[in-house]
Amino acid sequence: MTDDNQRRQVGQQPVSFLFLASHGLLSPIASIRWGCSRLLRTDQGNLSTEQQHLIESIHYQSRVLTKLLNSLFLLTRIEDGLFQEKSGDVHLAQMVRERVQEWEQLQGQTADNQLPDHMTIHGDTTLIQAAIDNIFSVFLQSSQADVDLEIQPVEIGENLQAMSISGHLDFPLLQYAQTIQLEEADRSLVGGVQGLLLSVANSLIEAAGGTLSMEEVGAQDQYYVVTIGFPV
Amino acid sequence: MPTVLIAEDDAFFRETMQLALEEHDMDVATVRNGQEVLEYLDTHEPDLILLDLLMPVMDGFTVLRKIQEQDINIPVVILSNLSEDVDSEKCFALGAKDYLVKSDMDEADLWPKISPYLPAETQAQ
Numbered sequence: 001m002t003d004d005n006q007r008r009q010v011g012q013q014p015v016s017f018l019f020l021a022s023h024g025l026l027s028p029i030a031s032i033r034w035g036c037s038r039l040l041r042t043d044q045g046n047l048s049t050e051q052q053h054l055i056e057s058i059h060y061q062s063r064v065l066t067k068l069l070n071s072l073f074l075l076t077r078i079e080d081g082l083f084q085e086k087s088g089d090v091h092l093a094q095m096v097r098e099r100v101q102e103w104e105q106l107q108g109q110t111a112d113n114q115l116p117d118h119m120t121i122h123g124d125t126t127l128i129q130a131a132i133d134n135i136f137s138v139f140l141q142s143s144q145a146d147v148d149l150e151i152q153p154v155e156i157g158e159n160l161q162a163m164s165i166s167g168h169l170d171f172p173l174l175q176y177a178q179t180i181q182l183e184e185a186d187r188s189l190v191g192g193v194q195g196l197l198l199s200v201a202n203s204l205i206e207a208a209g210g211t212l213s214m215e216e217v218g219a220q221d222q223y224y225v226v227t228i229g230f231p232v
Numbered sequence: 233m234p235t236v237l238i239a240e241d242d243a244f245f246r247e248t249m250q251l252a253l254e255e256h257d258m259d260v261a262t263v264r265n266g267q268e269v270l271e272y273l274d275t276h277e278p279d280l281i282l283l284d285l286l287m288p289v290m291d292g293f294t295v296l297r298k299i300q301e302q303d304i305n306i307p308v309v310i311l312s313n314l315s316e317d318v319d320s321e322k323c324f325a326l327g328a329k330d331y332l333v334k335s336d337m338d339e340a341d342l343w344p345k346i347s348p349y350l351p352a353e354t355q356a357q
Contacts, residue, residue, distance in 0.1 A: 023286060026313040027242040030334040034248045037338035066335040070315055 019076035022069045029069065033062040234350050235259040237278040239269045239295070240311070241287045245334070249282065249311075252342050258350075266290025270298055278306060280349050283328075285312040285319065296326035307349040 036059035040052070047055065236258045240246040250260045261278065263269055267290040269281065285292035296308060307329045312319065320331040329349050337345070 023313060026335060027245055030313065031242060031244040031248060033335070034245070034339040037340055038248065038252070041340065063335075070313075070335060073313070074316065 016076075018072055022072040022076060026066065026069045026073065029062050029065050033059060033066065036062065233257060233259045234279040235261060235276070236346075236350075237269065237272060237276075237281045238262045239264075239266065239281065239287065239292070240284045241265060242284075248339060249342065252339050256343055256347070264288075266292060266295040269295050273299075273304060273306075279351055280346065281306055281308045282311050282346065283308050285310060285314055285323075293322065293326065296323060296328060300327045309346050309349060 036055050039055050236253050238246055238249050238260060241264050246262050250262060253260050261272065263272055265287045283292045283295060292310065309330045309332060310323050310328050311332045311334055313334055315333045323331055332345055
């Protein structure tokens with residue numbers, strides 16, 4: 001075997017590992033979600049308030065983990081060349097609205113969101129949707145947040161169109177405050193699932209030829225802007 | 233009583249699905265891989281097959297292909313972790329009736345999604 005072949009095979013090992021690991025974890029975590037859903041059904045018997053809250057939390061966390069694993073899985077398939085690029089329109093406003101509705105449903109709160117009725121960006125729909133799903137998983141993870149989101153098209157130069165999601169969120173966790181102080185999204189300061197989600201979102205956006213940057217606008221208020229740019 | 237064959241390699245998932253379907257008076261048979269699906273179909277004729285895609289020994293895509301080749305007329309609903317269009321399109325081309333993504337649904341969603349593919353008298357339950 002030549003050195004080049006050896007290097008190629010060794011270089012492919014982390015991707016193969018991630019492929020197997022992400023798929024291997026998806027089924028058990030989906031099982032946890034299904035199991036929790038079953039326990040939460042009223043016809044399965046009464047739960048104390050504490051028990052119900054605990055199971056709802058596990059159910060929610062399993063959904064967040066599933067999103068992460070789906071994205072990792074997708075990423076490994078892109079790396080492996082198994083993914084077929086498919087171009088189309090992404091209905092960003094609709095996607096954001098769905099994520100906010102999901103948040104409202106989970107939290108029993110109403111978000112004060114101001115979203116345009118319709119906005120599309122042309123690109124690789126699966127990649128863009130996965131990236132946006134990831135970003136909103138990070139948002140939704142801060143479940144005590146007061147959500148006020150606005151999404152707008154932004155023109156950056158002649159060849160780059162971007163979307164801007166500006167938001168006012170009260171992040172209860174310090175690690176988020178650290179994250180949004182960075183000009184470029186950097187997961188190194190964020191631990192756990194949230195950090196990985198950011199990392200995966202970043203990779204997906206980069207794979208689509210875009211860049212992810214986050215900037216803090218306000219100091220204590222945590223008003224910030226996430227900008228995702230895609231080549232036109 | 234209508235019979236549903238579940239092909240799923242994850243034991244907990246298999247059990248959860250079995251419980252969910254038995255609540256709707258389904259007769260449920262379970263297998264762990266694609267090879268076992270084909271062996272089961274040699275001697276049985278279920279009303280519906282719930283098929284995972286990534287399984288050991290033989291994957292779900294191969295099972296769909298074999299079912300198509302052997303002209304077996306049993307509705308197959310895919311229940312998989314693969315969530316990209318390229319996978320669902322491949323399955324529909326191989327004759328799958330529906331394509332469900334495990335992580336996009338809860339246990340309670342299973343029955344409403346698969347019952348339309350069962351014999352008419354079952355759907356009202």
